[in-house]
Amino acid sequence: MRRPLAFLVLGGAGLVLQMTVLDVLPFGALKPDLVLLLLLYLSGRSDAVSGGLVAFGLGYTMDILSGGPFGLFTVTKVVIYFLGYLAAKRVYLTAGLAPAVMAAVATVVEGLLVRVLYGALGLDGRALGHGLLRYLVFQALLMGALAPFLFHWLGRLDAWLGTVLPGGDDRRPASLL
Amino acid sequence: MLYFIKKYRTLLFATALLFSGLVILTGTHEKRRDLGILDKIALDVTGFFAGIITGIGRGVSSVWFDYVYLVGVRAENAALRAEIDRMRLERAALEEAVLETDRLRRLLGFRERTGFTAVPATVIGSDVSGWFRTITIDRGSSDGIERGMAVVSPEGVVGRTHEVASRTAKVLLVTDSNSAIDAVLQRSRGRGVIYGRVTPVLEMRYVHRTEDVAVGDLVLTSGVGGVFPKGLRIGVVSRVDDTATGLFKTVDVAPAVDLARLEEVLVVTAYAARDYEPLTSPRPGAAVQPAGLTPEAAEPPSAPPAAPSPSPSPVRAPAVAAPGPSPARSPAGARPSPSPTPRAAATPVPAETPRRVSPATPPEPARATTSPTPSPTPPVPRVPLPSAAASPAASPAAAPAASPAALPVAPSPSPAAPSALPAAPSAPPAAPSPSPARELPGAPPSSGAER
Numbered sequence: 318m319r320r321p322l323a324f325l326v327l328g329g330a331g332l333v334l335q336m337t338v339l340d341v342l343p344f345g346a347l348k349p350d351l352v353l354l355l356l357l358y359l360s361g362r363s364d365a366v367s368g369g370l371v372a373f374g375l376g377y378t379m380d381i382l383s384g385g386p387f388g389l390f391t392v393t394k395v396v397i398y399f400l401g402y403l404a405a406k407r408v409y410l411t412a413g414l415a416p417a418v419m420a421a422v423a424t425v426v427e428g429l430l431v432r433v434l435y436g437a438l439g440l441d442g443r444a445l446g447h448g449l450l451r452y453l454v455f456q457a458l459l460m461g462a463l464a465p466f467l468f469h470w471l472g473r474l475d476a477w478l479g480t481v482l483p484g485g486d487d488r489r490p491a492s493l494l
Numbered sequence: 495m496l497y498f499i500k501k502y503r504t505l506l507f508a509t510a511l512l513f514s515g516l517v518i519l520t521g522t523h524e525k526r527r528d529l530g531i532l533d534k535i536a537l538d539v540t541g542f543f544a545g546i547i548t549g550i551g552r553g554v555s556s557v558w559f560d561y562v563y564l565v566g567v568r569a570e571n572a573a574l575r576a577e578i579d580r581m582r583l584e585r586a587a588l589e590e591a592v593l594e595t596d597r598l599r600r601l602l603g604f605r606e607r608t609g610f611t612a613v614p615a616t617v618i619g620s621d622v623s624g625w626f627r628t629i630t631i632d633r634g635s636s637d638g639i640e641r642g643m644a645v646v647s648p649e650g651v652v653g654r655t656h657e658v659a660s661r662t663a664k665v666l667l668v669t670d671s672n673s674a675i676d677a678v679l680q681r682s683r684g685r686g687v688i689y690g691r692v693t694p695v696l697e698m699r700y701v702h703r704t705e706d707v708a709v710g711d712l713v714l715t716s717g718v719g720g721v722f723p724k725g726l727r728i729g730v731v732s733r734v735d736d737t738a739t740g741l742f743k744t745v746d747v748a749p750a751v752d753l754a755r756l757e758e759v760l761v762v763t764a765y766a767a768r769d770y771e772p773l774t775s776p777r778p779g780a781a782v783q784p785a786g787l788t789p790e791a792a793e794p795p796s797a798p799p800a801a802p803s804p805s806p807s808p809v810r811a812p813a814v815a816a817p818g819p820s821p822a823r824s825p826a827g828a829r830p831s832p833s834p835t836p837r838a839a840a841t842p843v844p845a846e847t848p849r850r851v852s853p854a855t856p857p858e859p860a861r862a863t864t865s866p867t868p869s870p871t872p873p874v875p876r877v878p879l880p881s882a883a884a885s886p887a888a889s890p891a892a893a894p895a896a897s898p899a900a901l902p903v904a905p906s907p908s909p910a911a912p913s914a915l916p917a918a919p920s921a922p923p924a925a926p927s928p929s930p931a932r933e934l935p936g937a938p939p940s941s942g943a944e945r
Contacts, residue, residue, distance in 0.1 A: 329540070332540065332622050333540055333543045333544050333547060333619075334547075335622040335623075336540070336544045336618075336619030336620055336621075336622055336630065337544050337547045337548050337551065337618070337619050337620075338547060338551065346624060346692065346693065346694060347624055348623070348624040350623065350624070352622075365504040365507055365508060366504075366507055369507055369508060369511045370511075372511070373511050373514070373515065376515065377518070378536060378540075379622050379623065380518075381529070381533050381536045381537055381540075382536075382537065382540055382619075382621070382622045382630075382664075383621050383622050383623045383625075383626055383628065384621055384626035384627065384628030384656060384664060384666055384670055384672065385623065385625060385626045385672075386519060387518060387519065388515055388516070388517075388518035388519025388520070388521075389519055390623065391514075391515035391518055391519065392512065392515035392516055392518075392519055395508070395511045395512050395515050396512065399508045399512075428625075431625055434519065438519070438520070440672075449692060452624070452692050452693070456624060
C-alpha cells in the first residue's frame, strides 16, 4: 500500500513540475510527460491492481489539470499502463535501451490514442491532427532520451522504499492471464 | 464462476478500469463546465504548489537579474532617461493627434464601443500535457472570475477562462485546438475564424477565396460572439495558401502574444459599449491606447448602434465604473447559462451571452465589491491596461474613474482609425452559416463562433 501511495504522490509532483518547471524548457510545444514514464516504470515492477489504480488516479488528476476532454488521459494512461504491463512480460525493461524504446513507442501509441478518442467523441480533430506526426516523432525522441535516466532514479527510489531489491529484482507478477 | 474470476482477475480489473475511464470520458466531456468539489480541491491544491514553485523560480530569476545584471546599470540608466525624454516628446505629438481624431469622431457621430474592467492575474502553471494549450492563473471565483471571460495581455488576446476554482482558474489559450475566435482582417475587413492547432501557429478558417489577404496583415477580434471585445489583436498573417481548391483560403496566423513567456494577464470581467460624447474641454492626457487594442476597437461599421444615452455627459462616461445593475450580469455575478451544446466544453464553448454593457443602462459596480463568495482575502483591485483613463493628465471628469477599485480600460482611438472607417466588414459571401457548435466541412461558421 505504501508503494502505490508513494508513486501517486510522486506522480502528482511530476504533474506540478510539468505545469511549471518543465514548461520553461526550450523544447517548444514539446513537454516531457513524467507521468507516462512513471507508469511505464511501474508497469514492469508492480502488480496489475496497484499499478492500474495508480494509472487511473494519475490520469484522472491529469484530466483535472489539463484542458482536454475530461477522462481522456484517464483512459490513455490506463491503456498505456496495461500495454506496458503486457510488454514487460516479454521485454526486460531495465536492460540497455529498452526503456528508451518503450517510452518512445508508448508516446506514439498514446498520441494516436488521443487522436482516435478525440475523433470518437465527435470533436473537431482537424486542429489536433495538424502537425501531429512531426510532434509525435520529436516527443517520442524526447521521451526516449529521458526514460533511462528517470528509470534509474525511480529504481533508486524504489530500493529506498524497500519494495524492490537493489539488484533490480522486481515483483513482476507471473502472468497476466 | 470464482475460478473464472480468479483466473482472469487481472484482465477483468484492467477492463473495469478502462471501462470506468471511458464512462468518465463519454459521460462528462460534454458537461465540462463546472468542476466537482473534489476536482476543485485538486485544482486548488495543485495550483497552490504550482504557485510556490513558480514563485521560487521567479525569485531565483529575480535575484539573478536584479543583482548579477546590475553591472553597467548606471550607464544604462542615463541612456534610458534620454529615451524617456524623447518618448515624452513623441507622446505629446501623439496626444495631439488623438485629440484631433476625437473631434473627427465626434463630428461623425460614431460611438466608442470599447472599455472594460479587468482583474490582473499571474500565470502559475501551464497545461500538464503537450496536447492542449491551457494555463493556470492565480485568480478564481473568489476574485470575481467566471467561466468564459476573455483573458488578454497588453499585446493582445490570450484566451478565455475555461474552468474556475475558488482561487485558481484555467485559461484556454488561443493556440489550443479547441479554441475558436471570430476574427477580422484589419486591412481588408475580411472575416474568418481563428482556430488553434497543436503547433503554435494559428489557423484562420473560412476566409473567402476572393478576400484580399496578405502576409503581414493584422488579425483582430471581430467582437462577434460577445466574449472578446472588438479590436483586440490576435496575430499577424504569416502565410496565405490559396492554391488549394475550394471556397476558402488557408491562412496561417502568428499569435500576437508570446504565450510561452506569459507571466501576467488581465481577465476581462466586463466591457461596455459607450457613447463617445462630445468633449467640453481638451483632454491632454487622454491619448494613449492599450497596446493590445487597435484603432479598430472603436471602429463602428459593424457595431449595432447602442441605445441612446438618456443624458449625455459632456465627457466620456466611464460606463463600467458607474454603479447600478448590469443587464448582462447581475451584481451577484449570475449570468445566463450558456445554451447546451453537443460538443465538449473542453472543446467548443458555446457562444455566450455578450458581456457587453449597454451605455443606456448603468453597468454593474465593480465586481471586487460584489463578489458572490465572501473571501477572507482582500478583493483584487481592478487595474486598467495602460490607457488614457488611467493617465493622471486625463480630464477631471474622467479622473474619478481611475480609482484602484474599478478602472475601466478606456482606449482612445488613434490617428490611424479614420483610415479604416470607410471599410465595412464583409462576411464571406459564401454559403449559409451553420451553427458554430457543429461545423460542417467547407462551410463558414455563423457569427459568434467563439468558443
